[in-house]
Every structure is written in structure tokens, then in C-alpha cells.
Amino acid sequence: MRPCNSLKLEFLKNWIMGLQRWSFSKKEMGILERKKAIKLSADIAMASARNGTTRWSRALIANAYSKHDKHLVSKGASTEYSRRIRSKKILKRSCRRIRRRSKGLVRERTRILKNLIPGGELMNEGSLIEESLDYIVSLRAQVDVMRSLVSASEVDR
Secondary structure, three states: OOOHHHHHHHHHHHHHHHHHHHHHHOOOOOHHHHHHHHHHHHHHHHHHHOOOOOHHHHHHHHHHHHOOOHHHOOHHHHHHHOOOOOOHHHHHHHHHHOOOOOHHHHHHHHHHHHHHOOOHHHOOHHHHHHHHHHHHHHHHHHHHHHHHHHHHHHHHO
8 A cells, every 4th residue: 555645645636637627528517517526536536546456446447437437537547447357257256265154244244345345346355355444545535635625725715
């Protein structure tokens, strides 16, 4: 993992570029479109800051690229991350190897976590935990940058 400050700086740079790309693509936006633009560009900026080293970042970029938000994804990232992550046969084989301990609660919480992490549906439990920790660190950095922007804009008023 990268140091937190360089991650925050890279996120901020990518986020501003993403917001600029969005503003150039549409001149007139309603409040819901602006909300979508801010959230989507923040997600893609954080994934781009990770340089595709994690599965969740590749899943976010591939998802944005496939949903016609191609203008937010840089050209190099779109070709690199748009490929499929895994086939379902490989996933089923790897899941059979994992010992089934307590069925109810562990399975339910794992299913919920897989739905929360981008690209988590195709991960086994070991990589899911690792990717979840990395995703949480990235989200925390994203929140810190956004909070510092808000506090800086409040000081200017």
C-alpha cells in the first residue's frame, strides 16, 4: 500500500480532472445529475489512484466504462481494466476448497461483504478480506480529502 498522503494527493488530482471531464460533457445539469457526477468521479478517481492494483479498483473502472461513462475513465485505464476478472467455473472450484465452518452467520456476512466491495462477487474469502481492508483505507482517504475541501471552502466565506 502507498503512503496515505500520496494516495490523497493522487485522488484529489484525479477527482478534479474527472469533475472537469464531466462538466465539459454536459453544460446543463440538474441536482441529481451533479450528485451522480460527484460520486462517480470520486469513485473513479480513487480507483485510478490505486493504479488498478486491486480488484475493487479494476471493477469500479470496468463498471464505469461499461455504463457509458467512458469520458470519466482515461484512455489507458479503459483498455486495461475492461477485461473480465474471472470465470464462474474457477470461482466455484476455489470455493469448494475452503472448509465450511459455521454455515449460517459467516456465509451471510460474507455475502453482504461481497455485495459491498466492487467486484467482490467474484472473490474468494481470503482475497475478499484483503480487498476489503484496502477499500476501507481508500474510502477513508477519500473522506479526508473531501472534508478538507469543505473546511477550506468554509474558511473562505
